[in-house]
Amino acid sequence: MTIDFYWRLPTHGCHGSIRHGAYDRGDWSPLGAHNVAPGLDRYGEDDGFRYIDHLAEIAKAAESSGFIGGLIPSFPNTDDPWVISPLLARETSSFRFMIAFQPGFLNPVHAARMAASLQRATGGRTVFNIITGGGGPAQLWWGDGFSHDDRYGRTTEFLDVFKGVWRGGGFSYDGRFYQVADGGLSPLLAAEEIPEIWFSGSSDAALQSASKHADYYLSWLEPFDQLTDKFARVKERTAALGREQKCAVRVDLVARATEEEAWRDIRAGFENLTEERRAQGRGGPTDSVGAARQQALKPSEARRYDELIIAPNLWGGFNLLRGGPALGIVGSYEQCAAKLDELIARGTDAFILAGTPHLEEAYRIGEEVLPLLGRQAEALLHAAE
Amino acid sequence: MTIYSYWQVDVTDAATRSEIGARPRTPTVFRDVRTRAINRYDYYAQIAQAAAQTAFDGVFFPYRPDSDDSQTVAAAIAREVPRLALIPEFPASVGSAVYAAKQAVSFQRLTHGRLGWAIARPADAATRASDGDHVPDGQLVERTEEFLTVARGVHGTRPFSFAGAHFEVQGGGFEAPLNRVAFPRVFLQGEDEATLALSARAADVHLFGAAPAAVLRGRIEQLDALASAQGRSVDYGVIQQVLARETDDEARQDAARAGVAAPAIIGDYDSVAARLGELAGLASITSCWARRLRSRKPIALASMSFPASAR
Numbered sequence: 159m160t161i162d163f164y165w166r167l168p169t170h171g172c173h174g175s176i177r178h179g180a181y182d183r184g185d186w187s188p189l190g191a192h193n194v195a196p197g198l199d200r201y202g203e204d205d206g207f208r209y210i211d212h213l214a215e216i217a218k219a220a221e222s223s224g225f226i227g228g229l230i231p232s233f234p235n236t237d238d239p240w241v242i243s244p245l246l247a248r249e250t251s252s253f254r255f256m257i258a259f260q261p262g263f264l265n266p267v268h269a270a271r272m273a274a275s276l277q278r279a280t281g282g283r284t285v286f287n288i289i290t291g292g293g294g295p296a297q298l299w300w301g302d303g304f305s306h307d308d309r310y311g312r313t314t315e316f317l318d319v320f321k322g323v324w325r326g327g328g329f330s331y332d333g334r335f336y337q338v339a340d341g342g343l344s345p346l347l348a349a350e351e352i353p354e355i356w357f358s359g360s361s362d363a364a365l366q367s368a369s370k371h372a373d374y375y376l377s378w379l380e381p382f383d384q385l386t387d388k389f390a391r392v393k394e395r396t397a398a399l400g401r402e403q404k405c406a407v408r409v410d411l412v413a414r415a416t417e418e419e420a421w422r423d424i425r426a427g428f429e430n431l432t433e434e435r436r437a438q439g440r441g442g443p444t445d446s447v448g449a450a451r452q453q454a455l456k457p458s459e460a461r462r463y464d465e466l467i468i469a470p471n472l473w474g475g476f477n478l479l480r481g482g483p484a485l486g487i488v489g490s491y492e493q494c495a496a497k498l499d500e501l502i503a504r505g506t507d508a509f510i511l512a513g514t515p516h517l518e519e520a521y522r523i524g525e526e527v528l529p530l531l532g533r534q535a536e537a538l539l540h541a542a543e
Numbered sequence: 544m545t546i547y548s549y550w551q552v553d554v555t556d557a558a559t560r561s562e563i564g565a566r567p568r569t570p571t572v573f574r575d576v577r578t579r580a581i582n583r584y585d586y587y588a589q590i591a592q593a594a595a596q597t598a599f600d601g602v603f604f605p606y607r608p609d610s611d612d613s614q615t616v617a618a619a620i621a622r623e624v625p626r627l628a629l630i631p632e633f634p635a636s637v638g639s640a641v642y643a644a645k646q647a648v649s650f651q652r653l654t655h656g657r658l659g660w661a662i663a664r665p666a667d668a669a670t671r672a673s674d675g676d677h678v679p680d681g682q683l684v685e686r687t688e689e690f691l692t693v694a695r696g697v698h699g700t701r702p703f704s705f706a707g708a709h710f711e712v713q714g715g716g717f718e719a720p721l722n723r724v725a726f727p728r729v730f731l732q733g734e735d736e737a738t739l740a741l742s743a744r745a746a747d748v749h750l751f752g753a754a755p756a757a758v759l760r761g762r763i764e765q766l767d768a769l770a771s772a773q774g775r776s777v778d779y780g781v782i783q784q785v786l787a788r789e790t791d792d793e794a795r796q797d798a799a800r801a802g803v804a805a806p807a808i809i810g811d812y813d814s815v816a817a818r819l820g821e822l823a824g825l826a827s828i829t830s831c832w833a834r835r836l837r838s839r840k841p842i843a844l845a846s847m848s849f850p851a852s853a854r
Binding site: 240269303 | 564579580582583584608609610611612614615616618619620621622623633636638641642645646652654655669673674675676677710711712715717718720723
C-alpha cells in the first residue's frame with residue numbers, strides 16, 4: 159500500500175510563524191524589510207524577487223522531502239494556479255501541480271489544450287482539483303450567475319467535454335451548458351494522459367457529479383466518525399455507478415518533537431489573535447455545504463485555546479490562525495503520524511497536508527512525520543479485518 | 544522613436560525537433576540516451592534565450608490549436624528569460640474574461656510585468672463549433688471588445704459591474720496586491736475595416752500581416768484616421784517572416800528548400816536589413832502625417848523559426 163501525500167502551496171502569502179497573523183511572506187501585507195519575495199532591500203528598494211520565487215522554494219522543499227506534489231488553491235485574492243504551474247514546471251522535477259479551478263470559467267476544449275500542453279511541459283505532472291461550490295457574492299465577482307446545483311451540472315458537462323475531446327477527433331456533444339461539433343485534440347496533445355481529477359464538495363449535487371468523473375474525492379478534515387461516514391457514502395455511490403473513487407483529506411498539522419511544544423505554538427497563536435481576526439474566522443455568507451459544516455464548530459466564540467480541542471490531538475481553531483478550514487492535527491511527530499494512520503485505516507487514500515510556514519514545515523513534516531507513517535495503519539487495518 | 548522587435552516562437556515549426564514522438568524507433572548506430580526529461584519545451588526556452596541574447600525585445604507565441612498552448616509555453620519559459628516581453632496569442636473564446644484577467648494579473652505580478660495579450664482572429668464557424676464556441680459571425684467583433692472591456696474593467700476598477708451579450712460581472716475588481724500591476728498590452732490583428740475599427744477602440748498595438756510598404760502605408764493611414772476619431776492612438780506592427788543568409792543565392796536556395804516565399808523577406812543580410820528599414824521608415828512617415836502620434840512605437844515581428852536551415 160502506498161499513499162500519495164501532497165503539500166500545499168500558499169497562493170495568498172504565508173506567515174513566518176503560526177504564532178503570528180502577519181502575512182510577511184510575499185506582498186500580501188504592506189512591504190517591509192522583513193518581507194520574503196518580494197521584499198525591500200536594505201536601501202528600501204524593491205529587491206527584484208517576486209512571490210513566485212518563494213513558491214519555487216516551497217515546491218522544491220516539498221519535492222525533496224517526499225511529497226508527490228502540491229495543491230495550488232485559487233480564490234479571488236490569490237495568484238492563479240494555471241499561471242503558477244507552468245512558471246514552476248521547468249525548475250521542479252517530480253512535483254505534481256494540483257491546479258484548483260472552477261471549470262465554469264474556462265472553455266472545456268481550450269482547457270483540454272492547456273492541460274495537455276502542461277502535461278507535455280511537465281512530463282505528466284498535472285492534477286486537477288475541481289472546485290464548484292463557493293457561491294454568494296464571490297461567484298458574481300467571478301462573473302458567474304449560475305445557482306449552486308446548476309454549477310455542479312455545468313461541472314459534470316465540462317468534464318464530459320474535457321475528457322471527450324481528449325480522446326481525439328470526431329467528438330460531438332449537445333449539453334445544456336456546452337455544445338461541441340466534431341471537435342477533438344490533435345494527436346500530439348491527445349497522446350498525453352488525462353490529469354487525475356480531484357473533486358470536493360459536500361452537497362448531494364457535488365457527490366453526484368463527483369461520482370461520475372472524479373478519481374479522488376477530497377474533503378477537509380472533519381471529526382473522524384463524520385468523515386468516515388462521508389467517505390463510505392462517496393464510495394458506495396460511486397460503486398453503484400460501476401466506478402471506483404478514492405478518498406482524500408486536506409489537513410493542517412502542527413507537528414513538533416513533543417506534544418507540549420506543539421500546543422505551546424497553538425496557544426501562543428490563539429492568545430495573539432486580534433478581534434478583527436476572530437471576526438474573519440466567523441466566515442461570510444456561503445452556499446458551500448463544506449464551509450457551513452466547518453463554521454458549526456464556532457471557533458470564533460472560544461475564549462481559551464483548549465476549548466477547541468475536540469478530540470485528542472485535534473484542534474478546531476485553525477481558521478482563526480490562517481484562512482481555510484478549522485480542524486487540524488496538533489501533536490508530537492509520533493502522535494501526528496498516528497492520527498494520519500488512523501485516517502488511513504478509516505479509508506483515506508491520499509492526503510494534502512499543510513503547515514505554517516509552508517517552506518520550513520514542508521521539510522519538517524516530510525522529514526519527521528512521513529517516515530513514521532504506515533506501521534500503525536497496517537495494524538489497524540489488520541485488526542479491523 | 545523606438546522600434547521594438549520581437550522574435551516568434553512558433554510552436555508548430557520544426558515539429559520534429561526535441562519531440563519525443565519523433566525520435567528514432569528503429570535501432571540506430573548512436574547510443575540514444577535521451578529521456579522524456581528532454582523535450583520540446585527545452586527548445587522553446589532555447590529559442591527565447593537566443594532572442595534575449597541577440598537583443599530582441601520579446602517573443603511572440605502564435606495560437607496553434609493543434610500544438611502547445613501559447614500561454615502555457617510563455618509561462619513555462621518565462622523564468623529563464625528574465626528580460627523579454629512575452630506575448631502569447633489566444634482567442635477570445637478561452638472562457639471567462641474575468642478569469643482571463645485574473646490569470647494575466649498573476650502573470651504580470653510573477654514576471655515583473657512582461658505579459659502582452661495577442662487576441663487571435665476568430666476561426667471559421669465550423670472550427671469554432673468544434674471548439675465549443677457558438678458565437679455567430681456577426682457578433683465576433685463585439686465579443687472580443689466585451690472580453691477586453693470586462694478584463695480591463697476588473698483590472699482597473701473596483702467594484703466593476705458589466706452585463707453584456709457575452710460576459711457579465713457584478714461587484715468585480717481586484718484587491719491589493721493584485722491591483723498593482725499594469726494590464727498587458729493588447730495586440731489585435733486583421734486587415735478588414737471592422738477589425739481596424741475595433742483596434743481603433745480597443746487595441747494598444749495593431750499587427751498587420753506582411754505586405755508591400757505601399758499597401759501597409761494605406762492601412763496604417765486608415766487605422767490612424769479611425770483611432771483619431773476615437774481620440775486614441777494605436778501603435779502598429781508587422782508580422783514579417785524573414786530568411787537572411789550571407790549571400791542572396793544561399794538565402795534563395797534555403798527558402799526553396801523550406802518552402803518559404805513572398806511576402807517573406809528573403810535575401811542577404813544587407814538587403815533584408817534594408818527591407819526591414821523600409822518598414823521601420825513607415826513610422827516616421829506617419830508621425831509626420833500626424834504630429835500628435837509622434838510617440839508611437841512600431842513593432843516588427845520576425846517570424847522565421849530558428850534556425851531555418853535546419854529543417
